[in-house]
Amino acid sequence: MSNRNSPFFVGYLPLPAGLRQWLLVVCVLFIGGLAGVGLTMGVAQDDPGPGAFRFDYGRQTVTGVIELTPYPLVRVTEGNDRIMPGTTLMLSGQGKSSVDQRAVPLEGQLSQVSGVVLQRGTLNMLQLRGGANGLSAVEGVAPEQSTEPLGRWRLAGEICDGKCLAGAMRPGTGLAHKACANLCLIGGVPPVFVSSQPVDGSEFLLITGPDGSALPKSLYDHVGAYITIEGDVERRGDVLVFRADPESVGVPG
Amino acid sequence: MSVKYIPVQWNRNKWLYDAVMLAGVGLFLYIFLNLTPEILDHERAINPQVHNARAFGACAFTMMTVILCIGPLARLDDRFLPLLYNRRHFGVMTVFVALTHAAYIVDWYFAFSRSNKYEALLFSNTSYGQLVGFPFEVFGIFALLVLIILATTSHDFWMKFLSPPVWKRVHYLIYPAYLSVVAHVSFGILQDQQNHAFTVLFVGGAVSVGLLHLMAALKERQRDRDLAVDGADWFDVADASEFEDGFAKVRLLPNGERVAVYLMDGKLSAISNACAHQNGPLGEGRVISCLVTCPWHGFQYDVRNGQSPAPFTEKVPTYNLRMRGTTVQVDPQANPPGTPVDPVSLGMKEAT
Numbered sequence: 001m002s003n004r005n006s007p008f009f010v011g012y013l014p015l016p017a018g019l020r021q022w023l024l025v026v027c028v029l030f031i032g033g034l035a036g037v038g039l040t041m042g043v044a045q046d047d048p049g050p051g052a053f054r055f056d057y058g059r060q061t062v063t064g065v066i067e068l069t070p071y072p073l074v075r076v077t078e079g080n081d082r083i084m085p086g087t088t089l090m091l092s093g094q095g096k097s098s099v100d101q102r103a104v105p106l107e108g109q110l111s112q113v114s115g116v117v118l119q120r121g122t123l124n125m126l127q128l129r130g131g132a133n134g135l136s137a138v139e140g141v142a143p144e145q146s147t148e149p150l151g152r153w154r155l156a157g158e159i160c161d162g163k164c165l166a167g168a169m170r171p172g173t174g175l176a177h178k179a180c181a182n183l184c185l186i187g188g189v190p191p192v193f194v195s196s197q198p199v200d201g202s203e204f205l206l207i208t209g210p211d212g213s214a215l216p217k218s219l220y221d222h223v224g225a226y227i228t229i230e231g232d233v234e235r236r237g238d239v240l241v242f243r244a245d246p247e248s249v250g251v252p253g
Numbered sequence: 254m255s256v257k258y259i260p261v262q263w264n265r266n267k268w269l270y271d272a273v274m275l276a277g278v279g280l281f282l283y284i285f286l287n288l289t290p291e292i293l294d295h296e297r298a299i300n301p302q303v304h305n306a307r308a309f310g311a312c313a314f315t316m317m318t319v320i321l322c323i324g325p326l327a328r329l330d331d332r333f334l335p336l337l338y339n340r341r342h343f344g345v346m347t348v349f350v351a352l353t354h355a356a357y358i359v360d361w362y363f364a365f366s367r368s369n370k371y372e373a374l375l376f377s378n379t380s381y382g383q384l385v386g387f388p389f390e391v392f393g394i395f396a397l398l399v400l401i402i403l404a405t406t407s408h409d410f411w412m413k414f415l416s417p418p419v420w421k422r423v424h425y426l427i428y429p430a431y432l433s434v435v436a437h438v439s440f441g442i443l444q445d446q447q448n449h450a451f452t453v454l455f456v457g458g459a460v461s462v463g464l465l466h467l468m469a470a471l472k473e474r475q476r477d478r479d480l481a482v483d484g485a486d487w488f489d490v491a492d493a494s495e496f497e498d499g500f501a502k503v504r505l506l507p508n509g510e511r512v513a514v515y516l517m518d519g520k521l522s523a524i525s526n527a528c529a530h531q532n533g534p535l536g537e538g539r540v541i542s543c544l545v546t547c548p549w550h551g552f553q554y555d556v557r558n559g560q561s562p563a564p565f566t567e568k569v570p571t572y573n574l575r576m577r578g579t580t581v582q583v584d585p586q587a588n589p590p591g592t593p594v595d596p597v598s599l600g601m602k603e604a605t
Contacts, residue, residue: 006331008539010551011338012264022332031277034315037454038281041311042289044450045304050296095365169361170300174445178386179378180362186377187366221380 051120051167053127057082060126061114064089065142066135067236069208071190072103074113074126075145075237082117083124088237089113090125090190090206091135092163098188099128102135110142111135118166122238123192123204125166148235155195155242156228156252159207159219161185162192178224185223191215193242196226196252199233205242207231216246228252260408261342270339274346281312282350306357307442311451313351314438317431318458320344325469331537334548341407344427348404351397389440392433399430412530421532435459480505487575487582490514493599494579496521501545503536506585511536512572514581515545515556520596522556523572523583529590530567558593 007018015023062083064076072091079085091113093099113135115128128134161184164172171177173194185191193207209216210231222229228251231244261267285308290298298304320343326333363370363377378388403424405411412420438455446452482488482504491502496516503513503526511526513536524545526536533549540546544553544562554561554569561567568591573584576597588594 008541008546008548009335009338010541010546011266011335012262012551013541015266015335019332019335023335026333026336027273030273030319031280034277034281034319035284037315038284038308038312039289040454041451042285042308043292044446044448045289045293045299045307046445046447047295048297048299048303052297097367167297169303170297171303171445175386176389176441176445177362178380179374179388179390183363183366183368183373183377186368221383221386223386225385 046171048170049120049167049173051118051123051165051170051172053167054117054119057117059114059129060117061112062089063110063112063138065145066103066106066109066111067145068104068107069206069236069241070100070212070214071188071206071208072099073206073236073239074111077110077143086237087124088239089117090123090162090166090192090239092125092127092189094127094130096161096163096184096187096189098190099135100188102128102131106135106137108142109137110140112138118163118168120166121204122202123162123166124238125162125190127163127168145236150200150233150235150240152230153199153233153242154228154230154248155193155199155205156197156226157193157195157203158226159215159223160192160194161223162190162204162206165192165194165204173224175224181223182220185215185220191223193229193244199240199242200235202238202240205233205240207242207244210243210245212243215244218246219244219249222249226252266335267339267342270335271342274343278312278316278346278350281315282308285311300361302357302361306354306361309350309354309357313347313354314434314455315458316343316347316350317427317434318462320347321427321431321462322465325465328469329465329472331548337549338551344400345404345407348397348400351400355393355397384440385444387440389437392437392440396430396433396437399426399433403427403430409530417529417531431462477505480511482506482583487577487584489577490523490574490581490583492579493576493581496581496599499540501536501538502581503534504583506583508585510585510587512583512585512587513545514572514574514583515540516599517543517556517596520598521574521581522594522596523574524554524556524559525570525572525587525590527569528552528567529561529569535569557596558591559588560591 007016060083062076063078064074067073074089076083076085076087091099113126115126115134118125160173161181163184191207193205195203227249229244230248231242234241323336323340327337359370363373366373380386480503490504498516501513501515503511505511512523513526514521514523517540526534528535528547530550530552533547535545535547538546538548545556546553559569559571570587570590571592571594572587574597575582
């Protein structure tokens with residue numbers, strides 16, 4: 001039974017006088033509460049990191065030697081004010097796509113690459129323009145490029161797609177980003193391992209399969225997660241390539 | 254109450270309800286979308302698409318949390334009943350906010366590839382065999398589909414079309430949907446959080462929903478114990494002296510049905526406690542203009558026959574009463590909805 005003395009609300013009738021003050025307080029608390037929650041949740045967002053498309057650099061065009069890891073790299077031999085000779089750039093196409101079809105025929109050849117730089121710390125990637133405007137062979141003999149083995153390593157960290165990590169998306173790491181990263185990897189974007197500790201001065205390593213193959217599909221399940229994994233590391237210019245063994249995946253202790 | 258179906262039967266209280274709701278939601282989104290980017294001291298800003306997706310996702314979760322708190326709050330304190338009145342508008346608004354969240358996510362994370370973005374949403378992460386990295390998107394998809402179904406069927410037309418019991422069961426899907434949202438957040442953004450302010454608010458909101466429902470359930474259980482009746486064929490309701498004109502005594506019958514026994518103009522009549530609209534507790538209502546008025550949405554019934562006044566067509570079952578000395582007794586066999594029953598005068602010895 002309802003209380004005789006309590007006001008009785010009927011939606012299509014005027015608000016009972018005894019409820020007005022109460023409902024005013026509830027309304028103020030509701031509106032103020034939502035504003036407070038919106039503010040708190042909004043300012044609680046973590047820093048997405050310093051990666052970004054460097055549109056401020058303008059279109060960058062350099063010449064170098066194309067290498068396949070199997071993911072394509074360009075070892076810059078003739079740079080510019082922004083990209084010095086000796087720099088190694090990972091290459092990607094527009095969106096979540098690779099440039100493999102254009103790069104494979106040019107492996108080991110001197111080529112000109114052109115596009116927009118993505119940069120995060122020591123990680124540099126070039127998103128190429130379409131067709132031959134983005135990648136084409138040039139006259140000349142390709143200088144010999146060195147590869148320095150750095151031995152076998154067991155690393156703790158996270159597998160990401162190199163493009164989102166480099167700044168195509170902010171944030172571009174973590175489990176909430178896993179599906180997006182997988183879609184990039186399916187599209188052929190170079191994968192990158194973010195090591196919790198620097199390896200020979202770099203926390204970002206291009207990660208591949210153990211025998212120079214593409215990242216094994218079994219490792220897609222571990223994208224975005226904090227894992228340990230073993231493999232051989234080699235230096236190609238200023239990029240480290242991590243040839244990871246998918247059987248060695250573990251959980252950090 | 255409605256006798257014909259129009260999109261919304263507006264009244265002043267609905268306008269006020271929606272205005273307050275929109276003010277709260279609008280302020281939440283305005284602050285999250287426009288003010289927090291200025292406050293965040295990041296070297297590089299979060300992508301606007303991600304920021305927007307988070308704003309609408311956080312807002313949808315907060316709205317669902319508030320909506321699910323209203324029911325138990327109203328059971329615990331009837332001063333919250335006005336918040337129940339137009340709750341369906343709150344729910345429909347939540348769907349639009351949740352859809353906006355989903356649109357930002359799909360158009361950002363799942364775009365820019367050669368695959369269809371909706372197909373990519375389903376195939377890009379298939380790690381269903383593990384907890385870390387589980388495709389939390391499926392929880393969001395399920396919750397969104399449920400919200401769309403609930404919003405689409407929220408109108409009274411659908412309640413009539415499906416029948417109130419079926420409609421009610423369909424709308425209980427809000428609970429699995431909310432749990433699914435909790436899983437969506439827990440397996441998603443919560444895994445990456447470094448700043449735990451969001452975690453505290455999220456867990457606090459979800460726990461509040463659970464606790465309030467538990468408290469309301471315990472109160473209902475205690476109330477049911479108090480309402481339980483004794484007897485053989487007829488069951489005691491109360492002594493005649495305990496009735497107040499215009500108010501009801503509610504009793505829980507052995508068959509699980511609740512009966513509301515009203516005293517009106519010195520005579521007693523009994524109807525089902527469950528409103529034909531949304532099972533609102535008629536026994537907690539009032540007699541207004543000689544009609545029992547449901548405390549949830551104001552549906553009205555003539556207590557003598559369980560019928561809504563013309564031109565309305567809602568009906569509830571009636572019950573037979575009799576007096577044994579000064580004790581009012583009820584026959585637990587309900588009459589078909591809308592069956593007239595002669596009221597029992599408090600002075601009469603027996604009536605059927």
